[in-house]
Amino acid sequence: xxxxxxxxxxxxxxxxxxxxxxxxxxxxxxxxxxxxxxxxxxxxxxxxxxxxxxxxxxxxxxxxxxxxxxxxxxxxxxxxxxxxxxxxxxxxxxxxxxxxxxxxxxxxxxxxxxxxxxxxxxxxxxxxxxxxxxxxxxxxxxxxxxxxxxxxxxxxxxxxxxxxxxxxxxxxxxxxx
Amino acid sequence: xxxxxxxxxxxxxxxxxxxxxxxxxxxxxxxxxxxxxxxxxxxxxxxxxxxxxxxxxxxxxxxxxxxxxxxxxxxxxxxxxxxxxxxxxxxxxxxxxxxxxxxxxxxxxxxxxxxxxxxxxxxxxxxxxxxxxxxxxxxxxxxxxxxxxxxxxxxxxxxxxxxxxxxxxxxxxxxxxxxxxxxxxxxxxxxxxxxxxxxxxxxxxxxxxxxxxxxxx
Numbered sequence: 001x002x003x004x005x006x007x008x009x010x011x012x013x014x015x016x017x018x019x020x021x022x023x024x025x026x027x028x029x030x031x032x033x034x035x036x037x038x039x040x041x042x043x044x045x046x047x048x049x050x051x052x053x054x055x056x057x058x059x060x061x062x063x064x065x066x067x068x069x070x071x072x073x074x075x076x077x078x079x080x081x082x083x084x085x086x087x088x089x090x091x092x093x094x095x096x097x098x099x100x101x102x103x104x105x106x107x108x109x110x111x112x113x114x115x116x117x118x119x120x121x122x123x124x125x126x127x128x129x130x131x132x133x134x135x136x137x138x139x140x141x142x143x144x145x146x147x148x149x150x151x152x153x154x155x156x157x158x159x160x161x162x163x164x165x166x167x168x169x170x171x172x173x174x175x176x177x
Numbered sequence: 178x179x180x181x182x183x184x185x186x187x188x189x190x191x192x193x194x195x196x197x198x199x200x201x202x203x204x205x206x207x208x209x210x211x212x213x214x215x216x217x218x219x220x221x222x223x224x225x226x227x228x229x230x231x232x233x234x235x236x237x238x239x240x241x242x243x244x245x246x247x248x249x250x251x252x253x254x255x256x257x258x259x260x261x262x263x264x265x266x267x268x269x270x271x272x273x274x275x276x277x278x279x280x281x282x283x284x285x286x287x288x289x290x291x292x293x294x295x296x297x298x299x300x301x302x303x304x305x306x307x308x309x310x311x312x313x314x315x316x317x318x319x320x321x322x323x324x325x326x327x328x329x330x331x332x333x334x335x336x337x338x339x340x341x342x343x344x345x346x347x348x349x350x351x352x353x354x355x356x357x358x359x360x361x362x363x364x365x366x367x368x369x370x371x372x373x374x375x376x377x378x379x380x381x382x383x384x385x386x387x388x389x390x391x392x393x394x
Contacts, residue, residue, distance in 0.1 A: 017373050018271045023338070027366055028373035046327040049334040050310050056232035056303030057240060057273050063304060064311030075308060083296070086272025087280055091292055094266050094281045102262065104390035110269045111394045112384030115355040116377070118346040119362025125339045126367050132331035141329060145336025150343065156237035160333035167329020168322065177328075 003037075003070045004077050010036060011062060011081035018086055020117020022059035026124035029062075030131075037069055041131035048128060052160055135177030141167050219254060221294045224283055227252065228298030238341065240275035240299070248282055255282060275299065354387055355394075 010032055014025045026048070033039040047068075051061025059082070066078030097106065133142050141163040149156050170176045219227075231243045241264065248255045255263065263285070267277035276296055283295030317323050349355035358380065365376045388394055 013374075016271055017377060018273070019377065020268070020274075022273045023341070025373065031370075031372075045331045045334075046314065046324075047311065049327060049331040050307055050314065051303075052334040052337060053236075053310070053330070054303040054306040055234060055236045056299055056301075056306075057275050058238070058303070059273055060300055060304040061307045061311070063308055064314070067308065067311055068315050079304065083272070083276065083300070086270065087276070087292075087296065090267065090270040090272055090277045091280055091284055091289070093270055094263070094277075094284065097262075097266050098285075106265070106269060108385060108388050108390050108392075110265060111388035112358075112381065113269065115349050115358035116362050116380050116384055118342065118349055118355075119359040119380075120366060120373075120376070121338075121342040121345070122359065122363045123366040125335065125342050126363075128331075128338055129335045132328070132335045134328075138328065138332035138335075141332035142336040142339070145333040146340045146343075147336075149337055149340040156337045156340075158237075160330055160337060163333030163336070164326050164330035167332060168326040171325040171328065172322070 004074060006036060007066055007069060007074060007077050008081040011066075011078050012085050015082050015085040016089065019113050020120070022057070023124050024117045024120035027120065027127040030127050033065060037065070039065060039068070041127075043068075045128055045131040049132075049160070053157060137167060137170055137176040219252070219286055221287055221290055224286060224291050225294040225298040228279055228283075228295045229301060230298075232299040233302035238337075241278060244275065244278050244282070254286055259285070352394075358384055358387070 014029055014032070017028065018025045030041060030044050033044055034041065047061055047064045050064065051058040054060060060079075062082050063075040063079050066074035066076070068074075070077070129142065133139050145156070145159045145163055148154055148159050227247055228244075231240065231247060235243050245260060245264075249257050249260050260282075263281045264274075264278055267274050267281055270277055276299060279295035279299045280292040283291035283293070285291075287294070314323065314327075346359065349359060361383075362376060362380050365371045365379060366373070371379075
């Protein structure tokens with residue numbers, strides 16, 4: 001099967017399964033990219049982190065996987081595959097809902113999906129942490145970012161960049177991990 | 178909370194906002210338009226540029242908050258009520274919440290083309306950014322300094338993801354029913370390593386039963 005077709009199928013499926021937002025599919029994406037495309041967990045976490053630095057929806061980082069595997073065409077295929085299925089579904093259901101009005105079962109569906117997507121986000125944290133948190137230094141950087149983002153109003157991007165800069169210096173000069 | 182069933186109802190929906198009175202006294206000509214839910218039908222370019230702006234400045238997340246400010250305060254394209262209804266749908270459907278919200282808002286303003294303009298505007302700056310950085314990473318990713326820089330950034334990103342998860346989840350972690358759903362989902366996904374399809378096939382029916390209409394969330 002050609003790489004482009006396989007990329008389209010993989011990200012098209014992830015698009016439809018992304019209940020409660022893109023973060024919910026992170027662990028599945030990490031697994032599929034490793035199994036089907038040989039993208040190791042470290043590269044996955046690096047590219048995910050690049051997305052966290054970007055403005056707008058962080059999950060636009062999926063295009064980088066497409067680019068790595070099949071150039072600009074691959075990036076385009078992944079972008080379309082990841083956004084068209086969920087968008088078409090959301091638009092058509094959205095129009096239907098506007099017509100029929102609010103129903104108790106819509107709230108029930110949302111209530112049911114919320115804890116599932118939080119559970120999947122926990123799996124996402126676990127999956128990303130397994131690849132990114134590898135020693136005392138990275139543990140400290142992760143916990144510090146977690147605390148500062150929760151307790152202060154500092155923009156998270158500055159925290160991540162700070163973690164990157166400080167982390168790089170300590171890793172480079174003292175060999176910490 | 179009810180969704181508007183037709184355009185007439187949308188236009189008749191007053192905005193419960195004290196600025197209306199101020200506007201009636203200071204700018205009588207705008208008074209009527211400030212009281213209706215969909216004030217003006219923006220052009221496709223206006224939709225595109227407003228969402229492009231959000232897509233370009235929303236570093237560090239919180240995009241839905243920017244969209245809320247744009248749609249009900251800055252441009253008043255939606256009433257607070259229809260915004261909440263639209264947000265609820267965008268959270269129920271698969272896909273990124275911020276992108277879904279842009280699609281649905283654009284659709285209400287200008288139909289399918291409006292939806293496309295909003296979603297493209299929102300994703301263009303970040304998409305261009307990650308592609309440029311991604312190309313650089315793909316070319317020099319094996320360089321040791323790039324690797325240690327990204328290792329630090331990834332540690333920070335893990336902390337950020339954990340804090341986002343905590344913020345979204347905190348009122349669920351303390352409820353027994355929600356906690357059961359969260360733990361069960363996590364165990365199936367991360368411990369038993371089921372594929373996402375199977376996790377959803379198992380968990381969605383359980384969730385729908387536990388949260389069926391009439392049950393406390």
